[in-house]
Amino acid sequence: MSELKGAMIIGQSGGPTSVINASAYGAIKAGLDSDSITTVYGAANGIVGVLNDKLYVMDKEDPAELELLKYTPSSALGSCRYKIADPDVDDTDYKRILEIFKKYDVRYFFYNGGNDSMDTCNKISKYMKKVGYDCRVMGIPKTIDNDLFGTDHCPGFASAAKYIATSITEVYQDSHVYDKGQVSIIEIMGRHAGWLAGAASLAAVTGYAADLVYLPEVDFNMDEFLEDVSALWEKNHNVIVAVSEGIHYADGSFVSEAKTSATDGFGHAQLGGLAAMLADVVKEKLGVKVRGIELSLLQRCAAHCASQTDIDESFLAGQTAVNSAVAGETDKMVAFECSREGGYSCTTKLLNLSDVANYEKKVPVEWINERGNNVSQAFIDYALPLIQGETKMPKENGLPRFAKLAKIVAE
Amino acid sequence: MSELKGAMIIGQSGGPTSVINASAYGAIKAGLDSDSITTVYGAANGIVGVLNDKLYVMDKEDPAELELLKYTPSSALGSCRYKIADPDVDDTDYKRILEIFKKYDVRYFFYNGGNDSMDTCNKISKYMKKVGYDCRVMGIPKTIDNDLFGTDHCPGFASAAKYIATSITEVYQDSHVYDKGQVSIIEIMGRHAGWLAGAASLAAVTGYAADLVYLPEVDFNMDEFLEDVSALWEKNHNVIVAVSEGIHYADGSFVSEAKTSATDGFGHAQLGGLAAMLADVVKEKLGVKVRGIELSLLQRCAAHCASQTDIDESFLAGQTAVNSAVAGETDKMVAFECSREGGYSCTTKLLNLSDVANYEKKVPVEWINERGNNVSQAFIDYALPLIQGETKMPKENGLPRFAKLAKIVAE
Missing domain, CATH: 3.40.50.450 (Rossmann fold)
Structure with a gap:
């Protein structure tokens, strides 16, 4: 040439x-x-x-x-x-x-x-x-979304993933401090792909994992979500939940945008985003102490x-x-x-x-568990080297x- | 003995x-x-x-x-x-x-x-x-609130302050990325004392300061707040606002808890906290792109x-x-x-x-500017050595x- x-x-x-x-x-x-x-x-x-x-x-x-x-x-x-x-x-x-x-x-x-x-x-x-x-x-x-086709991963994803996993590890400490327990719901970016939400699972290698991880690759079911949180609450009196901002119901509507009247009796517009909304639902339905945390811009600029x-x-x-x-x-x-x-x-x-x-790469279905509420070891093996x-x-x-x-x- | x-x-x-x-x-x-x-x-x-x-x-x-x-x-x-x-x-x-x-x-x-x-x-x-x-x-x-009497400062304050100033510095970069600009409103802990919100001013030494800082030591005035944001928007098309969760109106009611109907025509309960609520007001009144960010638990466990x-x-x-x-x-x-x-x-x-x-130490009034929308150099001189x-x-x-x-x- x-x-x-x-x-x-x-x-x-x-x-x-x-x-x-x-x-x-x-x-x-x-x-x-x-x-x-x-x-x-x-x-x-x-x-x-x-x-x-x-x-x-x-x-x-x-x-x-x-x-x-x-x-x-x-x-x-x-x-x-x-x-x-x-x-x-x-x-x-x-x-x-x-x-x-x-x-x-x-x-x-x-x-x-x-x-x-x-x-x-x-x-x-x-x-x-x-x-x-x-x-x-x-x-x-x-x-940071890691959704480009044909590359093992995208520059930017790993740093956001490291911040998310670090923050989950730290929030875990904070959430476990009182004897009365708490449900913590952490909202993570990723409108169409769950790579970033999956990064919450990396905290597992520290011993302080998110208990539940919801990705947009799976249809969200509010009743199952409440069942899962409730079961973990009964067991541990403490639950860490990571949710992708892009989770949606089976009909494709974003959970963050849906008026939740059908599910929880609330009909007002949600201002504070998904974490605040889910926190509200959990509080209403389970009557436990709950905190919604949105990682917001921090995860892409930290x-x-x-x-x-x-x-x-x-x-x-x-x-x-x-x-x-x-x-x-x-x-x-x-x-x-x-x-x-x-x-x-x-x-x-x-x-x-x-x-x-114009092609979006999603988290492989085989890296998500059957219940659709966490990622598998394969995801951790994939992402962990990137945050070193x-x-x-x-x-x-x-x-x-x-x-x-x-x-x-x-x- | x-x-x-x-x-x-x-x-x-x-x-x-x-x-x-x-x-x-x-x-x-x-x-x-x-x-x-x-x-x-x-x-x-x-x-x-x-x-x-x-x-x-x-x-x-x-x-x-x-x-x-x-x-x-x-x-x-x-x-x-x-x-x-x-x-x-x-x-x-x-x-x-x-x-x-x-x-x-x-x-x-x-x-x-x-x-x-x-x-x-x-x-x-x-x-x-x-x-x-x-x-x-x-x-x-x-x-982290730094409000104990008789001590120069309290263990815990400085690390939260460092996280807040670091995050403001980073969010500043993110908020200035688009040519169309953005108002970013960052909600910081501190129910009765504004030490933590004041820490947002430390970012000034990096050259990336919060433009406006609102502390609970001063009565909050929504009209003045909108005037201040609007003036800075006209000038820079970018505004970084730090607010203490404890800001309140002259009658003592928390801004976060007030239904804002009197001010902005909204009458519904606020779920997403103060930052989301103020972001909503700014968007409604000024029609600009705005993002509310709550530092939440992260600031006390990072x-x-x-x-x-x-x-x-x-x-x-x-x-x-x-x-x-x-x-x-x-x-x-x-x-x-x-x-x-x-x-x-x-x-x-x-x-x-x-x-x-049982005595709460507040930010001295002489360390807050006359408009009540920022802290003075004296605050920075006080807090900066602590985050080193x-x-x-x-x-x-x-x-x-x-x-x-x-x-x-x-x-």
Whole structure:
């Protein structure tokens, strides 16, 4: 493959994670180190920054600040949820992207995100080919939801999983402190896939497991849920429940959105989310002390509790995308291939963007128990290696020292 | 003072913290090391364990497991919220306590807790004196609320403060990721005192401060709150708000409990707590994207983010209680005296139990700004030294390795 010389753009998209910036840093550093890449631009707020001609010049950043991206949560360049049109229907955005690419002689485009972002990558890549503009396009996976197809796991998942398992372990201590006991219901992200809720089961290796884990892969049944909580309460006078925000009834309606009148006699709108609602139902039906806890944004931004394995692999994904593109690859997403036999190892591979875009990977049914209220040992064996290693995040004044980028806009 | 030889009891009371076990370990270790103390008992669930004759023999524990108490959140011996009667009204409990003390030859009683626990200590001490039973009684302070009188600060506060400031710093990153902005409302514990909510201001030293901080020391005004959020929204299109769960209107009613019909037209019961309710009001009135986050139990049990300063000082408080009692002191609470001139230093002092019991220390009015929507630099100067130092908590399988006590019950 012939050498392609030109500038590169890295963009971040979708919901943030604790380590998306580690991938950005992997890509930026590989770009800065490469002879084929003339300038490294960071798109302000993902593809929106390209459309708005707002690109930050990474070459002008302090290298030490750039390196801190490894420990800085959320998307340092800014993110977006902008979905570009199908180019056959409306190619306005694509014409604009081409214009910007030409303006800055962009020959490499890297997009870091989840399913939608891989779709964006795929469309841009196809359009550039169609109009004959030589540009290599690579997707870098990212999502705490861990639902991207074809990769062992997704950068970002492990750090969220580690935070969830750590928090469950700690809440377990707190919930067991009084002689009178408590039901604790912990709400975890994951609208369509239960990987994150399943991470609550990792606490089992500490001896402080969640007793019940409900995933969106299984239809939720309120009566069975109350039976399960009640049985455990009778036995232990203490129950830890982890629920995915995406659990739904057999008819597909989200439990969090349903008015629960049919089940519990309440008819008012729920404000406080699923955990608060389930806590209310348990209190009403079982008359026990109950606490609903929503991990909320914390689980996707708690970089102080990130997995160093996740940080290293996220960096690797970004770096591999750039190095592979410079070597001639295009139209691919970086993915992980892992082995757990005789110790954990992880290497990268490349998948066709068109094969991964818009397909959601769910927790295999065989990793969920028959009652549908917990995951199996196979899930733990899969996820536990990913949360190993403590972040080397530097602190200043006892608090995280995040990257402070100059963000000098290209002219 | 003559030597007093006999057994000791350490009990834990009230709501857990990340470091209450560090104090217990300080007391237990000093007891095990002392020639005057024959046996070290841990009361199961505080004073309830004494009343029920359920004492754990600490001498029989593995020393390595005991040392892990420094990094184990919540109350490893179990806690209670039992309030003993005034002995002049009903001395049943006191007679029973005396009986147990005699049974095990207990000559030292240490109680680790907040205001109520100091009151319990005080009453027991007075009763033992009245009946002529020689027993030294010492209080060890503990409360994330930081509202105990006479001490610079309370063990437990700093670790919660560190977690809160860390989480604010991280949520700040997450909230600023989209170009369209967001109002984030973070609900923090503290029913009557705003020390914990004030800790949100510590994030200012990272450059990622909470914009607005509301404490229960100030009457809350919903109209002013909406004005403040609105003004900041116009300016930055992003607002981080920290609120104490204990904020109340001028008439004393808690904002969290008030039906907000007068203010926002809603009349239904609030399930999801204060953050969800305020988020709802902001969304309704200002029409902006808003997220309510309740730090819930996490802030008092997140030992993985504890302050090593807090761990060390908590240990010191427990150790000092035992060593002082052995040296002849009784009827006292261990307190901290700190200097912040030319670096932070902390020493212990002893206060009379009768002087500290049942008095709540609030954030000084002069540390709150005139608008009542933030704390001043004086607050930051006070609290910042306390959150320094990272916990040395050991991990196993990437997760906290907490103490596992054998809990062998005395016969």
